[in-house]
Amino acid sequence: MDAPAAAKKVRINRLLPYWAVFQADVHQTLHSWVYRTWVLVSVAAAVGYLLYHVGIYQKAGIIQPASTLVSELLRWTVLGSVTLIIVLTAGSISSERGTMADSVLSRGISRYQYFLGKWHSRLATILGTYFFMSLLALAGGFFLLHEDMKLIGSLIALATVGALLAAVVSCGVTVSAMVNSTVLGIAILWFALYGTGFALSLLPARVPSPDRLLAQLPDVLRGYYNLHALGRLIGWSAIASVGAAFIGLVYFARRDV
DSSP: OOOOOOOOOOOOTHHHHHHHHHHHHHHHTOOOOOHHHHHHHHHHHHHHHHHHHHHHHHHHHOBHHHHHHHHHHHHHHHHHHHHHHHHHHHHGGGGGTTTTTHHHHGGGGOOHHHHHHHHHHHHHHHHHHHHHHHHOOOOOHHHBOOOOOOHHHHHHHHHHHHHHHHHHHHHHHHHHHHHHHHEEEEEEEEHHHHHHHHHHHHHHHTSHHHHHHHHHHHHHHTOOOOOHHHHHHHHHHHHHHHHHHHHHHHHHHHHHH
16 A cells, blocks of 8 residues: 655744734724824825915915925924824724633734734834825925925934834833723823923933924924934934833733733
């Protein structure tokens, strides 16, 4: 008799559970009413703001520096978006607390994969949307208004603001993994972020802070910037983002769901 055929070895892709969580959360975020409200309000405000100043230029001949207008758009995008981003991220895990053990964690998805999938999904969705809308605003500033912006300065400004938003997203997912209530997570995160920002604004000028960055945005867009100071701010934001995610990952892996 012929020897029985050797069983074919099945290769297991250990990234599939993480990828499934990532895809499902991207789909969930894109269909969230909070996300859609954020995008619609941001786009409507930016378009209306730019068209208003273009109309002033055409009617009265008043030249509006693009750097000033785009910096105001970025500033109000950050200030107006932080609360909505907090709402988007603070409920990423806590909102599924009741069904998580049965529907997710019992299907071979480790807590590490679940947390990383949620974290990376919110980072990709929110930062991708921010960069897309900001690039459109920069294009409008370059082509519709008086051009006084530099490409490198504009990209550095976008990267710096993006680093701050990444820290907000990471803190939001971490708080969501540590509390049971989405409302409680939103309250904790809101007070923590705004309190930290206020405390940093009271420190000496040599200490990088979000409010100083927003005040310097017009100069950065025109190409006048301190690369060392901005690099420190980006670095500290990256450390805060990764550090917060690590704390949330370790805590979530050890707590009951």
